[in-house]
Amino acid sequence: MRGPWFTSVLGVVLLGGITVLFVTGLLSYAAYNPDLSPVNDKTPDKGLLGFYLFAWPTDPPWLYRLNQGVHVTLGITLIPVLLAKLWSVVPKLFALPPVRSLAHALERISLLLLVGGVLFEFVTGVLNIQLDYVFPGSFYPLHFYGAWVFFAAFVVHVVLRAPAAVRNLRRMREGKGPQEEAGVEPEFPLVSPRPMEPTVSRRGALWLVGGGSLLLFATTAGQSFDGPLRRTALLAPHGAGDPGSGPGGFQINKTAAYRGITGRETSEEVWRLVVTGPTGSVRLSRAELLGLPLHSSALPIACVEGWSTSDQWWRGVRLRDLAALVGYEADAAPDVMVESLQRRGAFRKAALRANQVRDPRSLLALDVNGEPLTPDHGYPARVIAPAVPGVLNTKWVARMTFGDL
Amino acid sequence: MRSALPPLGSPLRILLLASSFALAGYAGVRLLSGDWLGVVLWFVGAAVLHDLVFVPLYAAVDRAVTGVLGAAGRRVGAPSTPLGQRGRTLYVRVPAVLSGLLLLVWFPLISGRVASYESATGLSAEGFLARWLLITAVLFGGSALLLVSRLRRATKQRPSSDH
Numbered sequence: 365m366r367g368p369w370f371t372s373v374l375g376v377v378l379l380g381g382i383t384v385l386f387v388t389g390l391l392s393y394a395a396y397n398p399d400l401s402p403v404n405d406k407t408p409d410k411g412l413l414g415f416y417l418f419a420w421p422t423d424p425p426w427l428y429r430l431n432q433g434v435h436v437t438l439g440i441t442l443i444p445v446l447l448a449k450l451w452s453v454v455p456k457l458f459a460l461p462p463v464r465s466l467a468h469a470l471e472r473i474s475l476l477l478l479v480g481g482v483l484f485e486f487v488t489g490v491l492n493i494q495l496d497y498v499f500p501g502s503f504y505p506l507h508f509y510g511a512w513v514f515f516a517a518f519v520v521h522v523v524l525r526a527p528a529a530v531r532n533l534r535r536m537r538e539g540k541g542p543q544e545e546a547g548v549e550p551e552f553p554l555v556s557p558r559p560m561e562p563t564v565s566r567r568g569a570l571w572l573v574g575g576g577s578l579l580l581f582a583t584t585a586g587q588s589f590d591g592p593l594r595r596t597a598l599l600a601p602h603g604a605g606d607p608g609s610g611p612g613g614f615q616i617n618k619t620a621a622y623r624g625i626t627g628r629e630t631s632e633e634v635w636r637l638v639v640t641g642p643t644g645s646v647r648l649s650r651a652e653l654l655g656l657p658l659h660s661s662a663l664p665i666a667c668v669e670g671w672s673t674s675d676q677w678w679r680g681v682r683l684r685d686l687a688a689l690v691g692y693e694a695d696a697a698p699d700v701m702v703e704s705l706q707r708r709g710a711f712r713k714a715a716l717r718a719n720q721v722r723d724p725r726s727l728l729a730l731d732v733n734g735e736p737l738t739p740d741h742g743y744p745a746r747v748i749a750p751a752v753p754g755v756l757n758t759k760w761v762a763r764m765t766f767g768d769l
Numbered sequence: 770m771r772s773a774l775p776p777l778g779s780p781l782r783i784l785l786l787a788s789s790f791a792l793a794g795y796a797g798v799r800l801l802s803g804d805w806l807g808v809v810l811w812f813v814g815a816a817v818l819h820d821l822v823f824v825p826l827y828a829a830v831d832r833a834v835t836g837v838l839g840a841a842g843r844r845v846g847a848p849s850t851p852l853g854q855r856g857r858t859l860y861v862r863v864p865a866v867l868s869g870l871l872l873l874v875w876f877p878l879i880s881g882r883v884a885s886y887e888s889a890t891g892l893s894a895e896g897f898l899a900r901w902l903l904i905t906a907v908l909f910g911g912s913a914l915l916l917v918s919r920l921r922r923a924t925k926q927r928p929s930s931d932h
Contacts, residue, residue, distance in 0.1 A: 467778025483815035496877035500807025512796030520789035607891035
């Protein structure tokens with residue numbers, strides 16, 4: 365059962381799948397605009413690894429929702445494929461002699477980076493979306509730098525092995541048996557020399573792997589949708605249901621209580637928004653903000669953890685109009701630094717780029733779905749902008765500083 | 770006299786691997802800039818734990834299950850069962866694998882070990898264990914139904930020699 369055909373099929377699936385994971389991961393990293401401001405950058409020593417960064421666009425508004433939904437849901441779906449692939453090549457771990465040449469020794473070290481790397485990435489990802497922060501450090505640098513270490517080993521593995529895998533599959537399709545191992549050393553075959561009587565056919569094993577993937581997909585994908593679909597995500601962290609009903613009954617990343625936001629500091633008497641720019645600072649109460657021109661946008665909340673909501677109806681003051689209060693032309697609004705009332709949390713301060721500020725759909729939202737924001741969704745005021753990662757939609761906004769960052 | 774050193778191997782492979790190590794090193798020093806010991810333990814530990822503990826463990830469990838079911842099947846009397854040993858054990862192994870897979874992936878939520886889940890998300894952490902158990906029940910129950918229907922179909926198709 366173990367053999368080149370099984371390994372080759374799984375290898376080709378992983379080649380495609382992991383490539384998509386890597387690309388969506390890099391895009392998600394770019395979506396934070398880490399080169400815009402240190403507050404957005406959890407990996408300040410990234411060096412050349414940020415070579416591809418670009419100004420994250422605001423169109424289409426569901427861009428981050430799609431990107432991150434694909435990244436997380438595909439990653440979970442690939443777990444059975446990954447486990448089966450690793451199972452299928454386990455005999456190579458015990459191949460003798462352990463080292464046949466310098467090249468072989470180096471390749472075995474590379475395989476440690478490959479296997480350690482892929483497991484490290486999957487484990488940190490799966491733990492992070494379940495809020496189980498037991499890994500040694502902050503998720504962002506671990507998952508980002510870990511991805512590059514893994515990718516270095518992955519590329520060389522693909523270059524060395526993919527041709528053999530494709531050859532094997534072609535041969536099998538033509539109805540010939542596999543003549544050699546999925547690799548460059550036919551003298552160390554994956555096929556057991558004395559196999560036990562197989563307890564399942566190869567095709568059956570592949571069906572089992574596919575069934576496992578399908579089961580994981582079916583119990584996860586729903587957390588990127590609202591309504592009945594969300595309830596199908598039976599085991600996903602944001603599946604199975606909503607935190608409440610009514611206008612504010614959609615998914616929450618971190619509640620007001622969790623962030624230590626009190627009713628007093630957000631009350632009409634105490635809370636003031638401070639907007640700062642070249643002409644000085646303006647202090648606005650919520651009632652005063654409600655007196656400014658209000659606009660509506662239909663935008664989703666999409667989290668790095670992969671879950672998202674469908675479009676919610678937000679109503680509030682355009683960010684560009686706030687920039688105009690402190691000395692900018694609305695059409696030439698600059699970047700903005702947004703600070704929350706929350707005292708801790710990696711993104712209690714977040715920066716938005718000029719293209720995000722200028723977008724007429726970007727709001728300092730006061731209402732959602734026809735009602736004032738609930739405390740958990742950022743009352744008295746929160747940022748909502750198209751296509752940005754959820755944490756950049758700062759809640760409980762206290763201060764906005766416009767200017768080039 | 771032959772050299773005691775191993776041969777060099779393909780120079781192209783060595784080149785590719787060296788450039789891969791250089792990139793891995795560039796990212797690796799950044800990966801290790803914090804709690805380097807913790808990260809090394811997680812990185813290498815994941816590979817070692819998987820290859821030397823998890824794979825042997827699930828292979829051993831699978832072999833034990835297959836063996837026990839096979840022995841039980843033989844005692845009952847293999848000739849009277851229309852499906853082979855291999856066929857029948859699959860009806861236990863497949864739902865067990867699928868249920869175990871769900872547990873492996875969602876263990877933190879199912880076990881309720883994430884203390885901050887409810888306060889952070891406003892969602893109930895209660896349901897995960899119950900839903901996993903229900904899915905498991907459906908998987909095993911469905912498998913049992915399939916097995917019964919296949920056995921009945923196979924028995925009907927066989928020419929009866931008893932009466």
